[in-house]
Amino acid sequence: MIDWVTHLSGSAAAESRAQLPFRWENTVLDSFFTPQSIAVVGAADDPSKMRGKLLKIALNSGHKGPIYPVHPKGGIIQGKQGYTSLTEIPGGVELVLIATPGATVPGVIREAVAAGAKAAVILSSGVDMVELADAIGDSGLRYMGPNCEGYVSLDGAAATFAAVADTALSEERPALRPGRKVSIVSQSGGLGFALFGRGIKENLDFHAIVTTGNEGDLESLDFVDHLLDEGESGVIVMFIEGLKTPARFAEVAGKAADKGVPIVIMKVGRSEAGQRAAVSHTAHLTGADTAYDAMFERYGVIRVFDQEQMLSVAAALARFPHVPVKKVGVISTSGGAGAWAADLCGTAGLDVPVLSAPLQKDLSEWIPDFGSTANPVDVTANAVESGGGPLVSVLERLQQSEEVDAFIVNIGLHSPGRIQKLGERLGPVFANATKPILFTSHILPSDENMAALASLGGQGFHSYTACASALDAIGRYAAFQSKWKARPPVAPADAPKLRDLKPGVLDEADTRALIDAYAIPVPPTALASDRDSAARDAAAMGFPVVLKIQSPDISHKTEAGGVKLGVGAGEVEAAFDEIIANAKAYDPAARIEGVLIQKMMPKGHELVIGVIRDADFGPLVMLGSGGIYLEVLKDVVFAPPPISPEEAKQLILGLKTAPILAGVRGQKPADIDALAALVSRVAELARTETGIEQIDFNPVFVYPEGEGVVAVDALAVAVDPNGMAAGHGHH
Template structure:
């Protein structure tokens, strides 16, 4: 059992501060009694002998029996004294419902620090403060401060929320969709027990198949990454809704990369690398978790769709396309067999509309699904149906029909995803039919159901590899302060094996002309000075210089306009595709790489893929293939095909360089990185060092 295991599995509970005047107290007590907690529940109130109709104790000490969990509801100023008393009695686990701590400001933060210090000194485990408690539905343990809607369904999804106010809404929605939970935890301030602690527990919990998170922040990124990798290795998907987005601080604004990388973008990149499914709504959080718990890993993205509705078929086809799922034509043998059972007015196609004849023949939908399951070109069957809502005079007809379909689903040999038409509650009668017939989980509504299916397919296809090795420390010459413009940045890249366009520094016009002659025309002149970043903004770049006279004239003009120390002379490159490869330091997650279409299109197109560093060559290649403009590298419209293997190798080396620079680096950007066939060269670069 993990460190928080005893917290979630107490055999006896004391409600400290229990009072008839508090709805929190009454709710918590009623939840424990109504959901048949198997151990004693002690009520503690020094001023009332009877609370909630039962005898109360004046203090924890007065109980005179072992207490595994103290649920603390006393005023803020009294919390520390309660924990001190409990520690002397050997009580190790606490839920602190009381607010007024870190969420209120400096004074509350000091109180919370005192609480944490006491817990660490005495070896206590504290959930909260300022939290609702938890519901261990798998074990029937419900110290939770808000009413629990009936029935409390036990099932395969563990839910962890950084919002107590949303906990009951999530619980109600899960139960409305007939989805049972193993554990629901409202975290409160996370003074001691964190989200990652609870996720770690759920990874080891045999009652939990999928973990669903509502996150306001990822407070411990390194711990989160470790537990996410552990969940992946255990085959337990994590589905997360993370709210809040903002751009990185202005310290990265000197580089175009800063326009591509915001805090929320980094979270999405981190989740993708860690195999965490990110969703955008509470509905998708629960429906996606339920679907993954029902079907597990999926074998592909080719769908065989069976419905009783032409309109439903078309909606599914549109949403499948949105999610990148395929709906191939059925094999000839499948078409032949379906034609034999379809009504004469029906048409065999994928998606398949078996028509309203299902009202006459209640076995038609299941038999069609059975045939589609045999099609070798299909990976997953999508079955559009839903549980009945209204109890008829003779319910047995539904038990029989859904039971037959359930047996066909179990025997299909391929995953069957059941989706309802719309997102409506499953009624008590629907739950009865599901239980009696063994009918599987029904994803709520085509919109959310296909969103969940797309997420499940992507999770099944994702590959979470061990963190790549960081490589050796980078070679650096010079003082690592401020901004390194192109001259210094190019030298850094060259020293560390990154290909860079040839360049000559010229502080006088004769040297510039000689360098141009040596390279051959046309050439490029760029202003060179310490700290000079975006040279073109101040007239510091001249392109396409075709002869010595143009070079001399450009030198004089650039030096006059920019007051630079000199110029860089480079052979002009043409053709190919320009990329940006940039690295910035995220304040939470660390070094983050962006790969994007480069040059002048960076901020216009915002076509980028992000990765947390370090990355290896394979991860760099996957990032490149995520770009919407990947076809430009693959030779679209007869252009030269890039050697993606070489490009990925250079991108990975840039990442290794950034990691090798250690804590000194703030940002590094190559823009553009020119790709032409197998030739890859950095044409310009900037490096910003941390202050």
């Protein structure tokens, strides 16, 4: 038996993210959400204390089985018979909740194993992770935490001391409203339950709130995976600093996409991609969250940046149909408020189109002359004060129109009972709606009106910005789902075509082999070892030519004076000599393989295609505008492979300079098809050649439609056996 002190020790900030060997079996999470029995270790009789609250919340939860308080003194605790140790509990226990000082936790876990427990929630901090691993041994027990705030399953067990959970489970919950349930999975306990509290205030219906703490064993993705399998969560909200096992993200996010369950993420912290030494432009342009953003984009995850945006987006995705949203109808009882809402929609990239004359004529039946039918539609206060008939008629007519995809309805929601009075008319509008109808109020709304809207199947939002964020998210998710369902099947990656590459910058022979293996279009080239063969090679391919130093130790040739452009007949020998001399002066120890002679290609649109291998997610393909657009504007997009030619076209359209490629001021459009095919092939190279750490094709010239593309220069870096890029050369 363990003698516990009566307070928790340790610091959340000081707790390190120790990791135990990864073991995964999905069914074990049932022991958290629907256990046969629960023991609360460290239970206190006083429900105002943290450990007393833990027991109180467990007793107030939807758990139907026995709950056993455990405390060294035993006795009656909150009306339940207490036990002095886990091994005293007749028949053992399935789930153990631990809120004792960190130093005692390994001992408690040994008792839990002896009692046959399958799962544990370790709310304590300051736990010795080595001792903890030793206590678990090969028992198969899985745990959440340490240093977490536990979880609440609104239809099952609860294992937390969070005050908001205590309040939510003690009070009578409103009847389930139309729409989807929301679940929260957060690495931060405080933020996870703060979002829950705010979400209740926003009239969201929740299924589960899970906080994972230091993720010594189970991690956030394990719980997301389980929630998806359960099928009760229509939207999953996540707060993460990073992922413990990023390699599993694609599988879990792909499952969410297949099930049509949006994931909304607030991600803080930095990925490792931007923190390693880099040779290529691609690597230099890989910022703090590049890889996460690329993966979120691939799997339709919606990234948000504050709590209001997160809850607005979650509410919209939970409450409304997931339909494309480009054109918004703004309906208001205040002309000024309507104009403001229209401006903010425009800022969010949403169009507020002027309605057609026939549609305006129809609307004028319900709108007085001093209102407006144009869009924003000013229905005037009369539309609401007269019982809501005109407002409902306008909404019904616009629902039938293809001129708008969604609505923001601004009316005063301050007077209690306003929505209740409109309920008989509004209820059927929400029930039959095929388009999102978002309500907001330019006057501070009453909680009662906001709750009444949710009970009808609508949703009230506190600002026009929140409305715009919500509609943008609905539209983006609908567009993603359309693409996701149409995506081509992906074959497994082939075996690498290039093996046993020397670490560092690839030499000319290996670079050539890579280019040939993936049909990368390049100019005619030849490697010359002396000035005479250089002249012969140049004459054979035709002038002008480019000369470039070839050395695995000089990755940035221009800085070394190792490049000569526009070399004509009779100039090759002197250019050869000068390049060799410059290279030797730049780096006397550099290995010189010779000088590459390359046919000088006519200028086209200048782009860059590259690959960087991210420490978390593996290869990422970069497409960027070349020249000053790359260096100054950083006009780049990233995506993980594989990338189909159709997906590559979408990447190209994501560039700021895409309109230039499409053809402006009389210029012919660029050969987008050829560029997309090249991006797709580079993505296949990235997926297949696992020995390649970084690649740059820079510049890539894109010629007018039908005339193709050419990669003028190539730089590739092989990884060393320790998995890091080597031979970084000079920047």
